[in-house]
Amino acid sequence: MEAIFEYFSTIPSLHRSLILICGIAFFWILESVIPLFKFSYHKVKHAGINIFFTMTTIIVNFSLAFLLLMSSDWVSSTNFGILNWLQLDQLWLNVLIGVILLDLIAAYFAHFVEHQVKVLWGFHIVHHTDHHVDTTTANRHHPLESVVRFAFTCLAVIISGAPIGTIMLYQALSVVLSQFNHANISIPKSIDRWLHWLIVTPNMHKVHHHQSIPYTDSNYGNIFGFWDHLFHTYKELDSKEIVYGLDTYPDKVSNSKLLPLLKSAFNKYRTLN
Secondary structure, three states: OHHHHHHHHOOOHHHHHHHHHHHHHHHHHHHHHOEOOOOOOOHHHHHHHHHHHHHHHHHHHHHOHHHHHHHHHHHHHHOOOHHHHHOOOOHHHHHHHHHHHHHHHHHHHHHHHHHHOHHHHHHHHHHHOOOOOOHHHHHOOOHHHHHHHHHHHHHHHHHHOOOHHHHHHHHHHHHHHHHHHHOOEOOOHHHHHHHOOOEOOHHHHHHHOEOOOOOOOOOOOOOEOHHHHHOOOOOOOOHHHOOEOEOOEOOOOHHHOHHHHHHHHHOOOOOOO
């Protein structure tokens, strides 16, 4: 654990980018082997718009990375945050609790709030208007949503008191698990029945991308699946009944074009689902 912690404490930016790229490539290939849905779409063309938003997400995160480092340095120097108050001796336990807290605040809570606050939902619409959810959908975020998510991550660091090694490990896990649970892959129900209690599976997260409520407002988790069970936001829906997109934004043409997607955050007619 010490070697892993030290690696992520000083992980080069190139390595962080490679984790993202390799994750997309791996699940992209796996989608062709064990697809959940057999989409009739041009996969490369569909990926283009999502990769654009992936790039803007990367730009936002790297541009604001100094704030994350400042937050981590501040909690370390002031002994602020849950981990500093607990003063755990075991590194592995400190890292585990840190990742759990970061996932709760920066992923589950941030996602839940985006579905409840109208202006934030406007930013989040871009993510939900993908009519062919696959691994590239994972980073299909409006640039302003990327800023909001980053702010929640900084808040999570301050509350948790997580050191930079734990933060970088969490972000790597978050990227890969998001690519996994958005991937268009089929997980056997016998495995998924137990696995989704621990981590968010594709079967679980696809329900969240169904076009209408109450399913859109469910299954908010990213890494750990137990948050939705704990906070009673978990729902099930047979994959045969899932229709991707938003029933309030049904135009597939506009939802696949860059300018309408960028403008959707400022659409005065947007509604909370």
